Amino acid sequence: MIVTPFARRVKRLRTEQGLTIRDLAAALSKSVAYLAKIEVQGEIPTPELTCEIARVLGTDAIELLELAKEARLMSATRDIEREYARVIADRASAETSDLGTEQDTKGADEMTKVLSLINMKGGVGKTTLAMQLAHSAASKRLRTLAVDLDPQSNLSQALMGPRDYVKHLAGKKPTVVQIFDEYVPTDSRSGSPRLLDITEVVVKGAGHGANGMLDLIPSRLELSRTLKNPTGKERRLAKALAQVRGKYDLIIVDCAPTESVLTDAAYFASRYVIVPIKPEFMATIGLPLLARSLHEFRLENEDHEIEIAGLAFNHSSSYSAGPEGQQSIEDVTTEAKKHDWHIFENQIRYSASYAKSAREGTPLSWTSYARSDVIQGFRRFADEVFDQIGLAKVPA
Ligand SMILES: Nc1ncnc2c1ncn2[C@@H]1O[C@H](COP(=O)(O)OP(=O)(O)OP(=O)(O)O)[C@@H](O)[C@H]1O
Ligand SMILES: [Mg+2]
Structure with missing residues (x-):
């Protein structure tokens, strides 16, 4: 609220x-x-x-x-915005299906870019960047789907707003949990669980001010159950997303900080990985772990193409601009060179507007008192990311 x-x-x-x-x-x-x-x-x-x-x-x-x-x-503006965003989203998807299946079948895999935000270190800005990148893509009228793959569900709350998110949970509506279960729980009428239809899990028109171009697959705390019983679940997200790929230009997956079956699920579903880095003491700590985890994944799954699109320096604390921050940027750069990883030129600067934007459930440009240099700065970063994954070339 x-x-x-x-x-x-x-x-x-x-x-x-x-x-x-x-x-x-x-x-x-x-x-x-x-x-x-x-x-x-x-x-x-x-x-x-x-x-x-x-x-x-x-x-x-x-x-x-x-x-x-x-x-x-x-x-009132927010309520109106929400109401219209839903209808616009429905119209947009109706128009998309009116275009026929041609677009769906015409190299849907190439058209839809799937991008995961991963760093085994916590609090580096994975959710913040996932949210803002999703908003940036939607504002360019790219059909965007955000997937919350973290039981903490921060992305879901930031894109739906806490009130709607709580309503969603209270209404027992499906979340990403059902993707891993593959079934919708027993309903009282039929008496037996039924197979999941992926579209049931998608919340249309999430994110205020997103022109109805931004959908969300929300998470919930019970996703941690998947971690307790992970066998055979690694490919379920990829399988589910394959059903909606052609309907989106960009799918963004926000990951939890720990390595688990959910990380493998993100790898299987993605073509690209972005690694947000907080430039501070021990910034490199998660990187060898990430390198090893990706290496092992590639060895075991040679047919699946996945690459690090880039490392993104995110100054999520005000002191990271000082000498400690500079030192850690050098350390990360050295580590990145070892693995031949790209580093995004545009760094994301510190601004309290990021937290406020998450709290208000709005893109930065809609966030109260957000400075235009912060908005422009993120826009440049987003453009660089979209360029790097070839998204700019996809017609909106
Ligand atoms: N550029 C920034 N400027 C200021 N604050 C930021 C910035 N980026 C992120 N933050 C803040 O830092 C905190 C951590 O960010 P966020 O939740 O995005 O990290 P995360 O990597 O998703 O964390 P977790 O590993 O727990 O999922 C949040 O309070 C967020 O608002
Ligand atoms: Mg997060």
């Missing part, structure tokens, strides 16, 4: 006045739960109650009303 400038202002004024939520609730004759909703869950009070809050907190009512109005407009 988005914490709006309005909610932040109420909370700040309340704490400045030395009031607890309970105090404020009592002064307004409201419940504590309702006040908590206002401060952290995006609830916007009526204009009358807003004036009352301003009075109790000793602040200018008009200013608070303006903030409340902005918050309400923002929320």
